[in-house]
Amino acid sequence: MFDITKYIQLDTHKQQKIYFILRISIFAGFLLLFLILSKEMIFPTYKFNFNAAIDSLANTISRPYETENGTSFHLSSSTQLDAIKVTLTLPKDLDKLPKNTSLFVKKSYLSFLTPINKEKYNYTYKTYDLTDEWFINKDASIYKFISKNTFDSYLFKDNTSFSSKTIIDNLSNIDKTTGFSSATLISSDDSVFVIVGDKKHPIHDEATFKLFGYNFDNVIKSTSEERALYTKGKLFTTSSAHPSGTIFYAEDTDRTFIFDNSLLNKIQTTDISSQHSIVVQEQSRTTSDSCVLQKTLLPRQYSCTIQLDNTSDFNGNIYQFTLNDSPNTKIELAEIKLHTKVSEQSLVDRIVSLKKKIGLHYN
Numbered sequence: 001m002f003d004i005t006k007y008i009q010l011d012t013h014k015q016q017k018i019y020f021i022l023r024i025s026i027f028a029g030f031l032l033l034f035l036i037l038s039k040e041m042i043f044p045t046y047k048f049n050f051n052a053a054i055d056s057l058a059n060t061i062s063r064p065y066e067t068e069n070g071t072s073f074h075l076s077s078s079t080q081l082d083a084i085k086v087t088l089t090l091p092k093d094l095d096k097l098p099k100n101t102s103l104f105v106k107k108s109y110l111s112f113l114t115p116i117n118k119e120k121y122n123y124t125y126k127t128y129d130l131t132d133e134w135f136i137n138k139d140a141s142i143y144k145f146i147s148k149n150t151f152d153s154y155l156f157k158d159n160t161s162f163s164s165k166t167i168i169d170n171l172s173n174i175d176k177t178t179g180f181s182s183a184t185l186i187s188s189d190d191s192v193f194v195i196v197g198d199k200k201h202p203i204h205d206e207a208t209f210k211l212f213g214y215n216f217d218n219v220i221k222s223t224s225e226e227r228a229l230y231t232k233g234k235l236f237t238t239s240s241a242h243p244s245g246t247i248f249y250a251e252d253t254d255r256t257f258i259f260d261n262s263l264l265n266k267i268q269t270t271d272i273s274s275q276h277s278i279v280v281q282e283q284s285r286t287t288s289d290s291c292v293l294q295k296t297l298l299p300r301q302y303s304c305t306i307q308l309d310n311t312s313d314f315n316g317n318i319y320q321f322t323l324n325d326s327p328n329t330k331i332e333l334a335e336i337k338l339h340t341k342v343s344e345q346s347l348v349d350r351i352v353s354l355k356k357k358i359g360l361h362y363n
Contacts, residue, residue: 044340045337045338045339045340046077046079046337046338046340047335047336047337047338048061048075048077048335048336048337048338049061049335049336050062050063050073050331050333050334051332051333052091052330052331052332052333053332060075061073061074061075061334061336062074062075064329064330064331066327066328068115069104069322069324069325070322070323070324070325070326070327070329071323071326071327071328072320072321072322072323073320073321073331073334074110074318074319074320074321075318075319075336076239076317076318076319077238077317077319077338078207078211078238078317079338079340079341080312080341081308081312081338081339081340081341082307082308082312082339082340082341083305083306083307083308083339084305084306084308084319084336084337084339085303085304085306085336085339086103086291086293086303086304086305086306086321086334086335086336087296087301087302087303087334087335088293088301088331088333088334089298089300089301089302089331089332089333089334090300090301090329090330091300091330091331091332092300092332094300094330095300096295096300097293097302097323097326097329098326100292101292101293101302101323101324101326102290102291102292102293102323103290103291103292103293103304103306103321103324104289104290104322104324105290105306105308105311105320105321105322106284106287106288106311106319106320106322107284107308107311107312107316107319107320108280108281108284108285108314108315108316108318108320109212109213109241109242109248109278109315109316109317109318110241110318110320111241111242111243111246111248111259111264112242112257112264112278112280112284112285112316113284113285113318113320114259114262114263115263115264116257116263116264116265116266117263117264117265117266121258121260121265121266121267123156123258123260123265123267124156124157124158125154125156125158126138126157126158126160127151127157127158127159127160128161128162129151129159129160129161129162130161131161133145134148134151136151136154136178143176143178144177144178145177145178145179146178146179146225146226146229147223147226149180149220149222149223149226150178150179150180150181150226152220153180153181153184153220154181155181155247155272155273156267156272178229179229180195180226181195181245182195182196182243182244182245183195183196183242183243183244183245184220185218185219185220186200186219186220186221186222186226186227187219187220187222188222188224188227191203192209192219193227193230193236194236194243195230195243196233196243196244198229198230198231199230199231199232199233200227200230200231200232200233201232201233201234201235201236201240202232202233202235202236203235203236204235204236204237208237208238211238211317212242212278212317213278213279213280213315214278217275218275218276238317242278243259244259244260244261245258245259245260246258246259246278247259247267247273247276247277247278248264248277248278248279248280249269249273249274249277249278249279249280250280250281250282251279251280252281252282252283253282254269255269255282256268256270256273256277280314280315280316281314281315284311284314284315284316287314288310288322289306289307289308289309289310289311290306290324291304291305291306292304300332312341321336
């Protein structure tokens with residue numbers, strides 16, 4: 001067994017015993033190193049960084065921003081995690097954090113973590129159906145839909161049918177042609193887009209599509225004429241957020257929300273809303289895991305590790321971190337290490353990822 005010196009003769013029993021122990025120790029050391037390297041290859045640790053001095057596009061952690069609970073920042077990851085190690089460095093003009101400053105993390109979709117609108121929200125649109133022509137009354141003007149496809153993308157319609165176009169002409173001057181509702185998913189022959197305002201944003205890949213909780217059954221096959229209404233926007237990636245018009249269904253509370261104007265708005269749960277919803281858990285808005293930041297040996301640096309006991313199973317691609325009760329905290333540097341969860345699903349995900357990297361695919 002692992003004998004690299006099999007021709008050496010040992011005279012005493014003591015020498016043989018010491019030699020055996022050393023040989024076993026070397027073998028165990030190599031085995032342990034092999035297991036550590038194998039785990040790191042199959043279940044790697046992912047590192048994310050933020051530097052306040054460089055352009056935001058070079059940062060994989062968002063710039064700090066203020067929420068109702070304190071200073072927050074976030075990152076996007078599809079990886080199943082066991083723990084997160086966070087290291088923060090303060091700027092020179094901020095000597096230290098208050099003692100026992102806690103860092104909280106939530107997991108969900110960024111748009112779903114926004115505040116809930118306390119005002120009554122009107123989410124229905126007045127529309128007019130003239131058999132072969134369709135109109136909508138919004139922003140105090142009448143717009144003509146370019147197609148039945150675009151008319152159908154408005155899910156919540158207070159619809160009226162007319163037999164004469166004269167009624168429409170008397171309502172208002174028709175300003176221009178309009179298209180799909182915001183947050184609608186449309187497709188061309190080779191791409192899927194999400195509509196945001198006057199832009200169509202191509203979704204990066206199928207993994208990104210699924211990561212955002214989208215359903216291919218809700219994708220509308222569009223025509224070139226319909227797509228021509230929009231200019232091509234930037235690529236919709238895992239770091240993007242769901243746009244206004246996105247519907248969320250909280251399966252744990254049976255409540256439905258629509259994201260609009262940076263707020264969540266409660267709407268009625270119906271068959272239509274459920275069919276087009278991103279499934280979430282409302283508990284993810286209030287449930288978090290946390291750790292207490294500890295001063296390291298380096299100046300102005302704090303670190304702690306968060307065990308994801310409460311949040312790891314929530315739907316979502318965003319991990320949002322908050323320095324609780326610490327508004328306007330400046331951060332010069334941040335490093336976050338994501339420790340992969342050792343599970344059958346994470347192993348499958350890792351194998352798929354490795355196959356993609358070397359150009360292989362499942363049949």
